[in-house]
Amino acid sequence: MKPLDPRLLRYAKAARGVFTLGALLGLLRTVAIVAWSWSLAQMITAAVLPIIGNPSGRVSEGGFAAADLPWLALVATAALILRSFSAWGMDVVAARGAVRVKAQLRDAALNRLDAGSPERGDGKSDAELATSLGRGLDALDGYFSGYVPQLILTVIATPLLIIAVFLADPVSAITVLIVFPVIPLFMILIGLATQAVQDRQWSQLQHLSASFLDVVSGLTTLKIFGREQRQTERIARETEEYRSRTMKVLRVTFLSGFVLDLAGTFSIALVAVTVGTRLVNGEFPLSLGLFVLLLLPEVFIPIRQVGAAFHASTEGLSASAEVFEIIESDNAPTDRAERATGRSITFNQVEIMRDDRSIVEPVSFAVAPGEVVALAGPSGAGKSTLLSVLLGFVAPSSGAVSHPEELAWVGQKAGLLQGTVASNVSLGDPEPDPELISRALAAAALPGLDPTTALGASGAGLSGGQAQRVSIARCLYRAWRHNAGAVLLDEPTSALDAGSEAVVCEALRAEAAAGRAVLVVSHRPGVLEAADRVVRVTAARSGVTA
Structure with a gap:
């Protein structure tokens, strides 16, 4: 001292x-x-x-x-x-x-x-x-x-x-x-x-x-x-x-x-x-x-x-x-992922170590524009960590990652803030587009939710499923607003019923049809069936199959 x-x-x-x-x-x-x-x-x-x-x-x-x-x-x-x-x-x-x-x-x-x-x-x-x-x-x-x-x-x-x-x-x-x-x-x-x-x-x-x-x-x-x-x-x-x-x-x-x-x-x-x-x-x-x-x-x-x-x-x-x-603190987001001029996502022999222990052993796969790829595997296998590498939150110990310049992303937690539904959907946008907000809510299976609805701290006032769909709407809004080349989703339908999940899957297919690469982490059979391919990650093994 x-x-x-x-x-x-x-x-x-x-x-x-x-x-x-x-x-x-x-x-x-x-x-x-x-x-x-x-x-x-x-x-x-x-x-x-x-x-x-x-x-x-x-x-x-x-x-x-x-x-x-x-x-x-x-x-x-x-x-x-x-x-x-x-x-x-x-x-x-x-x-x-x-x-x-x-x-x-x-x-x-x-x-x-x-x-x-x-x-x-x-x-x-x-x-x-x-x-x-x-x-x-x-x-x-x-x-x-x-x-x-x-x-x-x-x-x-x-x-x-x-x-x-x-x-x-x-x-x-x-x-x-x-x-x-x-x-x-x-x-x-x-x-x-x-x-x-x-x-x-x-x-x-x-x-x-x-x-x-x-x-x-x-x-x-x-x-x-x-x-x-x-x-x-x-x-x-x-x-x-x-x-x-x-x-x-x-x-x-x-x-x-x-x-x-x-x-x-x-x-x-x-x-x-x-x-x-x-x-x-x-x-x-x-x-x-x-x-x-x-x-x-x-x-x-x-x-x-x-x-x-x-x-x-x-x-x-x-x-x-x-x-x-x-x-x-040395806690800055790493930018070891190479930004590509195209819209594809590529993992090339990506390995992640933590405390001298392999969290994810070498993984290689790609997500092409217009394709929906689901990342599946047991809990703890490193699926969310791979998304973190893509987003720059975690540095890969070896290998290379490339991704489009603009990404739209939604995590496992809704991360809603006190304010209106519209302000949460358009988070960070200095000039929100009301029409685009309504369109995003409809695509996320919330067509009847009033964008002016006031939320409490941490999104209080919505059910767990509604909060999750608002976060999906936020991801879609960003993708449209910034013409993102890829959409990343981590367990986006874990709190949704089958009907709402089907609507969200249709929205993901629509994003792929618009020329975006869609990578979604999920255990849900409905999401896996809606994907073009399923990449399975096995914990502590190099076995990755598509």
Whole structure:
């Protein structure tokens, strides 16, 4: 877990502005701190020296007269206003920057997921992705509002303040340099412990999100079999586990704050004792001694606060690391399929390996324009995977695939969205053709379905068979709208009755008659009988027959 991941600057350009403006405001704040400490020290000296008379040694050296108090007070007030303004400016820049950074990271991650293959191999569930891109990135607010300003001050202010102390009193500066590394050492040790407990907490939160989504998705089935109570108890256990891990993170955070404050206090006290001793012995001017003592807390404050703020923002850092993995994931759709100028589909000795295991052994067949070819075989034989290769979702381990420039495709899941039936059929078309939508619905055995019918989430409002036919209508609409050279269908009639299946088969024959290559994956006898040829794929064998 890095305090500042370089990928943050790479993928969120707004972060660069936060650090640039923050550095300028941090420099302005540092100058204000030095000016305020100097003027306040001189004011106290000018007010105290007349009271203590003529002290021995160098105590009164460099002191101002009481008559200078008004303009010293003016300088102190101006420095205080400047310091307050710069601190407010850093907070505003950090808060606004956090909003822009989160938006840019979400945009980059969602674009990556959108451009990637739908057959992701990262093992993450949709709930885990939603947690990372939602709650996880929202935790970056604490990182930017609390940690980043203190990190900037640690880098900008701390060295400048140490230089100021050195110019005022080299002995105090050397003492600071000796004791200062103690705080970063404690930060590293505590940070290692924090990382472990935070990673476990974040994993538990993702597991809880995924479990809750599973329960909600299968709630109907659970109610039917009377098992909902057990799932309630399971969610309660996982929630309690998350609470326990959260308390562990808080305990480590509180401990880190105590240790850092203790180390900083001891360091300041050590320098203060040396300054006080020399003041008593008359070896040090009072104005410089006060100036050093006023600067010392400012030297240690950024490093102490950056440690506490870092522990408070570790959830956002953990989530952002996962978002970076999404952005950098090698999950792009492959285009190893050769696009042909004609309308035929060709598989030439195509083999697919996964985890050093053959999923589909060498397969060769072709689908000519005007032909309906059915791809059949037992479940798990790799039929849908062959379509994924054709679509570019999966890269073949060996062999070659060629296909027309434009493809129209429908998968096993309807994939409907909230909206109207028409918007689902014409999905992605900026200027839908109402006549073509009605024609597609009729061809998909839905002539009586009103295109203006409103659907809920995931196509709620339609039966399973109707949703499947709407997805077929979407495929036909795309084929007609873009003059696709081939139509691909994966189990398109699995939820249809014999009558509706016959209508769909007629539509497939019509597409072939229009000069398109039609490849359909199916177990249904009606579809196999309607095909010109049946290509059978056998799992874990090279036997492919036509």
